Amino acid sequence: MRESSAVRWTRRVVLTLLTIFTVLPLYVMVTSSVKPLRDVQGAFRWIPTHVTVRPFIDMWHTVPLGRYFINSLVVSGCATVCSVIIAIFTGYAVSRYRFPGRGTFMTAVLSTQMFPGILFLLPLFLIFVNIDRYTGITLYGSRLGLTITYLTFALPFSIWLIAGYFDTIPRELDEAARVDGAGPMRTLFRVILPVAAPGVVAVAIYAFMTAWGEVLFASVLTDHSTRTLAVGLREYSNQGQVYWNEVMAASLVISLPVVVGFLALQRFLVHGLTAGAVKS
Numbered sequence: 230m231r232e233s234s235a236v237r238w239t240r241r242v243v244l245t246l247l248t249i250f251t252v253l254p255l256y257v258m259v260t261s262s263v264k265p266l267r268d269v270q271g272a273f274r275w276i277p278t279h280v281t282v283r284p285f286i287d288m289w290h291t292v293p294l295g296r297y298f299i300n301s302l303v304v305s306g307c308a309t310v311c312s313v314i315i316a317i318f319t320g321y322a323v324s325r326y327r328f329p330g331r332g333t334f335m336t337a338v339l340s341t342q343m344f345p346g347i348l349f350l351l352p353l354f355l356i357f358v359n360i361d362r363y364t365g366i367t368l369y370g371s372r373l374g375l376t377i378t379y380l381t382f383a384l385p386f387s388i389w390l391i392a393g394y395f396d397t398i399p400r401e402l403d404e405a406a407r408v409d410g411a412g413p414m415r416t417l418f419r420v421i422l423p424v425a426a427p428g429v430v431a432v433a434i435y436a437f438m439t440a441w442g443e444v445l446f447a448s449v450l451t452d453h454s455t456r457t458l459a460v461g462l463r464e465y466s467n468q469g470q471v472y473w474n475e476v477m478a479a480s481l482v483i484s485l486p487v488v489v490g491f492l493a494l495q496r497f498l499v500h501g502l503t504a505g506a507v508k509s
Contacts, residue, residue, distance in 0.1 A: 262477035269473045284474040285482070288465075291475055296454070297461035298483070304372050304457060305440035308379035312387045312436035313429060315380075320391035321417050325403065335392070338385045346382065350449060353378060357450065370452040378446050383436035390435070394428030395421065434491065441487055458483045 261269050262284055264277050288294055323331060357368035368374030398421060406416040422429065447457045462479060465472045 258477045258480060261474055262481055264474055266472060266474050284478040288475040288479045291472055292461055292464040294461065294479060297456055297458045300372060300455055301441060301457040304375050304379065305437050307376045308383060308440045309433050309436040311380050312383045313433050315384060316387035316391045316432050317422070317429065319388045320395050321421065323392045324395035335389070338388055341385045346445060350446060354449060369450060370455055372455055375447060375450055375455065378450060379440040379443065383439045387432040387436055391428050391432050394425055398424050437490070438487055
């Protein structure tokens with residue numbers, strides 16, 4: 230079926246507008262990050278008059294960006310690992326076993342995605358404070374508390390996605406493994422997981438991206454020592470001025486892990502999302 234000239238030109242115009250809408254802010258961010266502060270605060274120029282890499286050096290000293298980077302890496306990494314492990318076992322149980330309440334459980338898991346995250350902010354804050362008061366376990370203002378918070382956000386969708394991906398794997402593989410004497414755990418790790426690698430990677434990318442760029446809960450549930458990158462960027466603004474060139478430089482640097490990871494694992498992500506979204 231041949232497309233008409235009108236459809237072809239419409240597609241070109243729409244794609245061009247979307248490209249401009251995406252690339253233009255990135256260009257402004259990159260050019261602003263290599264300008265001196267006085268040029269950024271002055272009249273805007275599309276082509277920088279003076280180019281310098283000083284903002285990429287000063288940004289580590291203006292605020293403790295290194296500590297914030299470590300905090301984000303630890304919290305996001307731990308939340309991702311925990312999400313993947315729990316989602317694998319839960320998704321395998323839901324996909325391969327029929328037990329009472331299975332449908333109710335999946336409905337409850339998906340229903341948690343219907344509510345905005347801000348509804349859970351005050352309850353989580355009160356829970357963390359009371360746990361510290363009665364048990365001595367410090368969750369408020371700690372990496373552990375923020376990891377648990379991000380885990381609760383990423384886990385429902387992760388379970389649903391990995392369970393859907395497991396459903397696309399033929400059950401004949403499980404039966405063949407049982408014939409060879411493999412138990413459920415050996416079947417999962419030796420047979421199912423190698424086939425489900427794209428789904429696992431998709432879950433890991435989703436969980437990491439959810440934790441890496443989150444701002445609301447990180448701004449409330451952390452203190453100065455446990456602050457993450459997304460919240461730490463606001464410290465480039467003080468009562469005197471805003472270091473816009475360093476903000477742009479820091480934004481580029483903290484975006485690199487997600488961008489590089491996404492580009493490297495893009496094919497796994499697309500395969501995992503498309504296969505896990507439709508159950509056979």
